[in-house]
Amino acid sequence: MSVPQVTIVGGGMITHDQILPTLYQMQRQGRIGEINICALKGRFLKELADAETLTRAFPGQSFRAWPDLQGDLDKPYPDLFKEVVRGMAPHNVVVVAVPDQLHYGVIKTALDADQHVCSVKPLVLTAHEGAVIEEEAYQRGLVVGIEYHKRFDDRSLLARRRYREGLFGEFKLGTAALLEKWYYRHSNFQNWCTVENSDAFAYIGCHYVDLVHFITGLLPVAVSVYGIRDRYPNGNEGFLWTDARVIWNNGACLNVQNALGFPDDAPGTNTQGLTMYCAGQEKGALIFHSDQYRGMKYCYTERPTGAGTTVYAEPSTDYFQYLDLGGPGLIPVGYGYRSVEHIVNNCIRAGSQPLDERRRILKEFDDTGVMATPANSRFNELVMEAGRLSILNGGREAVIDYGPPGAVRLR
């Protein structure tokens, strides 16, 4: 049986940390073939090719770089990915890992070239664009999977199963928080995560909104987001602290706090977690996940190298780590790995089956609801739109109309 070729569009942080190592591992196991990576400039790809973590974990493996690494590494190639994707035989896989506002164009190009798609979150920025993608993918019988990796954390899957077995009753009140470290303000974020484009809730809050739906099956119907304007080191202004209130279709309320402000000297790469208070017939129930502190405490003799490291650390093996199982190289483990692997496997399963069968498989993915798809997670685009409308209007409540394709308006 032939194995699919995979093209990643985008060669930045998420490709380095999660996508490429997952695909290298699948390639090592013979489940996928050649890997192409397109980036805006050769410089990003050079950094990726030379990255020490990747060469240590996957000795002898490599990707094909577009543009190649021979020419001017700083020359931009904004449209080269189109040529590469159009040059692929139908029913291979395109992974979308470019900045949020470029997802739509890359996904459309991939679907037009009859490729299955794995996209990092958010799928797109509006419900309308999501509906266009859903329709196009269905017509052509192509998988589009959206990579919300918290869904593949075992604790999310366990909470989902037990909630759906009725063990928690009904969700009523919840709080979630995900604060990235202060030093993030010095990264490329300061160039684009500014008040006009995005905010802390839009960038990181979406994960817990998605997760509450994933566990409960409930849908968000209203969103209000209070944002505090703050300055990046380069002087740009961003909503770097946000407090959101999400109302669900059973009347439940989730409060979500996000920021680029967790202390750099604190242990862990961020702080995050979820508490859900629920009600049964005669009793209260509780789901509590500490998603940052997972029970490990390390104190090193000196501060390890790398951004955000601390002498005292509370690491986790749950999202993404490399293990030495006797080599050569290292084995990637964690829900970041399992999430990308799951979506790529779904693409492989649909492959080049007859159109009717591919459409049946798509419907099965939509209905099962484990992998986020354009059809089963439209609420995420609507929450994004509602959140932006609210934060730019001083935190006024924005309500969601489920369409189709769906719309938001200030109350």
Ligand SMILES: NC(=O)c1ccc[n+]([C@@H]2O[C@H](COP(=O)([O-])OP(=O)(O)OC[C@H]3O[C@@H](n4cnc5c(N)ncnc54)[C@H](O)[C@@H]3O)[C@@H](O)[C@H]2O)c1
């Ligand atoms: N927790 C998560 O789910 C999570 C975490 C991080 C990032 N992301 C998402 O991943 C995406 C990328 O984020 P990142 O942090 O890797 O960004 P990044 O800025 O590090 O990388 C973006 C990459 O896109 C490439 N690119 C830009 N324009 C291009 C074009 N026209 N053609 C080809 N390549 C182009 C750039 O060269 C760069 O390699 C974003 O949508 C982000 O929201 C998700």
